Amino acid sequence: MTAPDPRANPHLAGHAAAEAALAEAVRAGRLHHAWLLTGPAGIGKATLAFRFARRLLAGGAGDSLFLPQDHPVFHRVAAGTHADLLTIEREWDDKKKRMRGEIVVDTARGIPEFLHLTPAEGGWRVVVVDGAEDLNPQAANAVLKMLEEPPQRTVLLLACAAPGRLLPTIRSRCRHLRLSPLTEAEVAGLLDLYLPGIEPARRDRLAAMAGGSPGRALLLAEGNGVALAELVSQVLDKLPAMTIGRAHAVVDAVGRDEASFGIFMDLLRSALATAVRDAASGRADPDQTRLLGARPLADWADVWQGLCHLQDETEAFHLDRRQAIVTGLGLLAGTAPRVS
Secondary structure, three states, X not given: OOOOOHHHOOOOOOOHHHHHHHHHHHHOOOOOOEEEEEOOOOOOHHHHHHHHHHHHHHOOOOOOOOOOOOOHXXXXXXXXXXXXXXXXXXXXXXXXXXXXXXXXXXXXXXXXXXXOOOOOOOOOEEEEEEOHHHEOHHHHHHHHHHHHOOOOOXXXXXXXOOHXXXXXXXXXXXXXXXXXXXXXXXXXHHHHHHOOOOOHHHHHHHHHHOOOOHHHHHHHHOOOHHHHHHHHHHHHHHOOOOOHHXXXXXXXXXXXXXXXXXXXXHHHHHHHHHHHHHHHOOOOOHHHHHHHOOOOHHHHHHHHHHHHHHHHHHHHHOOOHHHHHHHHHHHHHOOOOOOO
């Protein structure tokens, strides 16, 4: 078993304060029309957004946002069939036969149209933007237009791992809930749920390496994820030094199978995103400070985006994974090593 999709996940750990703030806003009748849920990747932002959406669509809120799995609203939200809920996220590109690298304006334009409809069930209409950092400029402007003139009894929930990439005018119009990484014990508890039968020693090691992210812990649990995480640490520790020989050694260590490539690239991007986030908030440790010191933080955001694009293209078009790793290492090092 792995973690359910956020829209179908009944489990939430580590975010009691944020959950209580949302529940209290409903009880007190002070429900803001837009909420920005931020924090590191894989900690439960989208899970909380859908948890809130389910409770709101079911009517009212108690001390928590919990809704039983056998509730009709839970079923319809999980299946993506609730008439008063719209989910915005990166979509499949039929022409290019791959996931889009961003949320495009044609997708975002559906938000104002949806929210101006009369609620099908007489209550609220809710939009969840999962991965709001992926909004391209035109899509972001479409979201902003709705935020400037929100219809009554509508709520927009933006789950975002990189709020600095959002328009300042979008951030200023949202009530901001910052979600923190989970404790090791909380991550371990979720691993027990998602990976029944996992050995306690392995569970605890994964929880310790996950940096408070259950999503990352599950990624590490796949295949040789722990070894790949150690390889990522070695790569980042040696930057900006990256010779072509070192790049090929990393390629050999990752191996040739598709799963290892995906895990390595995911972990590399996650480690970079964590370093940038911690630096931006003044919490970077010495290793992160050394890593990021060679470039402005904005440039590192471009590197992260470049790694995302490189991985998407490679996986979608079955390109040479070994060459993709070399290219990605070149992006990190500020060079352009190529396989000769």
